[in-house]
Amino acid sequence: MGFRHIYFKEDACTGCNICVDVCMCDALAPNPEKGKPPIEMYPDECWFCGCCMTFCPQLEKGAIRIVTPFPMRGAFRRKD
Amino acid sequence: MIELKVIPLETDILIIGGGLAGCMAAIKAAENKGLRVILVDKSNTLASGCAASGIDHIWSYIPPIHEKMGYTIEDMAEDHRQGIAYGLFRKDLFYLVAGTMYERVLDLEGFGLQFRYEDSKIPGKFRIVQQFHSVPTSFNFDGKPLKIKLTQEAKRRGVNIINRVQMTDLITTNGQISGAVGVGTRTGDIYFFQAKAVVLSSGRSNRLSRNPSGFDFNTRLPAPLSGDGTSMAIRAGLPIINIEFLSSRLLAPCGNYCPNYGDPRNTVQPAGRIVDGEGNIIVPRTQFYGWENLGKEKFDPVKTRQRWIEDRKMWRGGRATLPERVTQGEGPFYLDFNEGTDYEINYIRWSIRNEGKGTQFMRYFEGEEGLDLRKNSQEYAGWANRELSGTAAKGLWVDKDMETGIKNLFAAGDEVGGLPWAASPGAFTMGWHAGEMAAQRAKGQKEFLPVSDETMKLRKEICSEILNRKRGFYWKEVEIYLQNLIDFYCGDVRGEGLLRRGLKRLEYARNAPLKAENPHELSRSLEVKSIIDNAELVLRSSIERRESRPAFDYRRSDYPEQDDKNWLVFLAVRKEEDGGYSFTKIPIE
Numbered sequence: 001m002g003f004r005h006i007y008f009k010e011d012a013c014t015g016c017n018i019c020v021d022v023c024m025c026d027a028l029a030p031n032p033e034k035g036k037p038p039i040e041m042y043p044d045e046c047w048f049c050g051c052c053m054t055f056c057p058q059l060e061k062g063a064i065r066i067v068t069p070f071p072m073r074g075a076f077r078r079k080d
Numbered sequence: 081m082i083e084l085k086v087i088p089l090e091t092d093i094l095i096i097g098g099g100l101a102g103c104m105a106a107i108k109a110a111e112n113k114g115l116r117v118i119l120v121d122k123s124n125t126l127a128s129g130c131a132a133s134g135i136d137h138i139w140s141y142i143p144p145i146h147e148k149m150g151y152t153i154e155d156m157a158e159d160h161r162q163g164i165a166y167g168l169f170r171k172d173l174f175y176l177v178a179g180t181m182y183e184r185v186l187d188l189e190g191f192g193l194q195f196r197y198e199d200s201k202i203p204g205k206f207r208i209v210q211q212f213h214s215v216p217t218s219f220n221f222d223g224k225p226l227k228i229k230l231t232q233e234a235k236r237r238g239v240n241i242i243n244r245v246q247m248t249d250l251i252t253t254n255g256q257i258s259g260a261v262g263v264g265t266r267t268g269d270i271y272f273f274q275a276k277a278v279v280l281s282s283g284r285s286n287r288l289s290r291n292p293s294g295f296d297f298n299t300r301l302p303a304p305l306s307g308d309g310t311s312m313a314i315r316a317g318l319p320i321i322n323i324e325f326l327s328s329r330l331l332a333p334c335g336n337y338c339p340n341y342g343d344p345r346n347t348v349q350p351a352g353r354i355v356d357g358e359g360n361i362i363v364p365r366t367q368f369y370g371w372e373n374l375g376k377e378k379f380d381p382v383k384t385r386q387r388w389i390e391d392r393k394m395w396r397g398g399r400a401t402l403p404e405r406v407t408q409g410e411g412p413f414y415l416d417f418n419e420g421t422d423y424e425i426n427y428i429r430w431s432i433r434n435e436g437k438g439t440q441f442m443r444y445f446e447g448e449e450g451l452d453l454r455k456n457s458q459e460y461a462g463w464a465n466r467e468l469s470g471t472a473a474k475g476l477w478v479d480k481d482m483e484t485g486i487k488n489l490f491a492a493g494d495e496v497g498g499l500p501w502a503a504s505p506g507a508f509t510m511g512w513h514a515g516e517m518a519a520q521r522a523k524g525q526k527e528f529l530p531v532s533d534e535t536m537k538l539r540k541e542i543c544s545e546i547l548n549r550k551r552g553f554y555w556k557e558v559e560i561y562l563q564n565l566i567d568f569y570c571g572d573v574r575g576e577g578l579l580r581r582g583l584k585r586l587e588y589a590r591n592a593p594l595k596a597e598n599p600h601e602l603s604r605s606l607e608v609k610s611i612i613d614n615a616e617l618v619l620r621s622s623i624e625r626r627e628s629r630p631a632f633d634y635r636r637s638d639y640p641e642q643d644d645k646n647w648l649v650f651l652a653v654r655k656e657e658d659g660g661y662s663f664t665k666i667p668i669e
Contacts (some may be wrong), residue, residue, distance in 0.1 A: 006104075021124055021126075022123075023123075023124050023125055024128050024132050024302060024304050025123075025126070025303060025304050026123070026174065026265060026266070027620060040471050040599070041531070041564035041600075044295070044556075045297050045303070045427075045604075046298075047299055047302055047303040048295075048440065048441075049127070049132050049133040049436070049437055049440070049442075050435055050437055050439055050440025051127040053439075055126075055127070056132065066440060066535060066548075068441070068444045068448070069295060071293060071405075072292050072295060074445055074451070074458055074461075075458065076451065076456045076458055076459065076460035077414055077457045078455065078456050079418075079455045079456065
């Protein structure tokens with residue numbers, strides 16, 4: 001499997017596909033198996049708006065998670 | 081051989097693009113009972129356009145506040161002209177936006193958005209901060225659900241929303257708009273619209289340059305916005321202004337997320353300051369306005385403006401900007417909230433979460449990195465992408481009622497050029513006005529104009545070819561070629577030789593045969609065609625503007641001086657019927 005950064009938790013995701021519906025870039029596709037988490041079809045075409053997460057009704061249960069790609073991580077200066 | 085389905089549709093008003101401007105136009109037009117309104121979006125209006133994941137601020141003239149202050153709308157216009165637009169400024173559009181935005185805020189409240197807060201000391205219980213003007217003019221509000229509320233309101237008023245259709249062509253009959261063509265991004269179906277009036281509000285082109293983060297779609301503003309509207313408009317013979325102003329690379333405070341982070345160059349939320357590696361203050365911290373003194377002090381607009389413009393020179397219009405300083409080997413620079421009070425820090429966190437990528441990245445920063453705004457600073461580290469005319473307002477030339485050179489074709493929001501940083505207020509107010517004007521025209525016209533199906537058939541043929549092609553290029557190859565081309569031949573400093581060579585090499589991109597295996601790839605291929613059109617205009621207009629204009633990151637090696645005498649004008653480019661391009665200088669009013 002190649003690069004991806006959107007992860008679904010199978011036992012929390014109900015397969016409602018709202019994330020697929022709202023994804024501005026159409027980067028996700030419904031799972032052919034009903035009730036299963038969507039598939040990240042085009043990981044390169046995500047603009048990181050986070051709408052798949054904010055619209056997720058099962059977010060609190062951890063159904064969907066965006067993992068920030070390594071080169072995009074923040075550069076901090078920490079005082080503590 | 082794939083045979084694409086054609087879906088013919090008839091509507092009084094067609095709105096192209098369902099961002100803030102398009103939604104507002106649809107809502108306003110649908111006030112008129114009996115008028116059919118169709119709103120077409122390439123994505124889903126619930127989460128599309130620059131406000132897809134929310135906005136946290138809107139600038140406006142706010143009569144109940146500013147009248148108390150003694151700050152007039154003329155003062156605000158002068159602030160905008162001098163401090164934000166650097167003279168390149170359409171006054172009529174400014175008055176439309178600044179003068180009607182407050183009414184639109186009241187409408188938005190009616191649609192279920194929250195603008196008033198119990199803890200506020202400001203009349204009306206608003207939260208207002210400084211942004212683009214010498215006094216506070218920007219509402220902060222809970223704008224996260226903006227697109228959801230606007231979609232609900234549009235549906236409540238009977239607007240027919242068609243999602244996942246990319247519009248590609250405008251059709252005119254005897255110089256008047258009569259229809260349009262689009263392609264289903266999930267189906268490949270060809271949509272053939274007949275309409276009495278059309279509003280074009282597709283936004284700008286955000287993928288003209290390679291993304292320095294390495295993630296091509298990690299743009300500050302939405303990557304799916306490929307400048308389809310500009311492409312349609314130029315092919316229809318309409319003039320586009322300011323498109324030569326493609327910015328230099330920007331600095332982002334956190335990786336390449338490019339959030340509006342409350343730093344002192346953008347929305348002046350409290351407490352943000354910029355320091356260098358030794359802790360020396362480069363841009364001092366900002367503070368809340370002293371609202372307790374509202375109306376008690378004598379206000380001097382000229383002095384206030386002078387002081388404000390002097391402060392802004394830390395960013396532009398005088399001293400080198402941070403990105404320039406970094407390219408000269410200075411830095412590192414940090415965004416630092418360490419001197420903020422708890423109230424200020426919480427205010428910032430609230431505000432960030434309402435806008436754009438804020439929710440998502442604050443979850444990452446605080447949840448996964450343990451970021452504490454009181455203790456940690458964030459480096460202006462990753463290079464953010466270049467942007468098309470962010471400061472200079474590229475787009476269509478319209479009249480004061482948002483009508484283009486084609487009768488009954490209106491434009492709104494980022495599709496319109498001439499008002500720098502019109503941004504969301506521009507979308508709300510121009511959208512509303514365009515919707516109103518389009519409705520008036522549609523009402524006044526009994527019959528549909530006859531529409532030729534020639535454009536539709538041609539579009540269908542192009543799409544079939546791309547889908548049926550066995551040997552050709554994947555859209556992304558051509559897109560990367562084009563982005564490399566723009567970055568090399570139309571870089572931070574431009575010269576005629578390179579620009580002309582860039583135009584030559586652009587022809588190869590135009591002639592590259594694209595192939596697609598499914599409707600999604602087809603849609604991206606059509607986007608690449610839009611991007612090629614936009615890129616060509618950037619190159620051509622760059623050749624034409626023979627001066628430098630640093631406030632807009634516009635630098636020519638062969639014309640290094642700013643030349644206000646000849647070039648403090650809008651440069652309009654248009655395509656002639658013979659395929660050639662012509663330029664017009666439009667004087668500033």
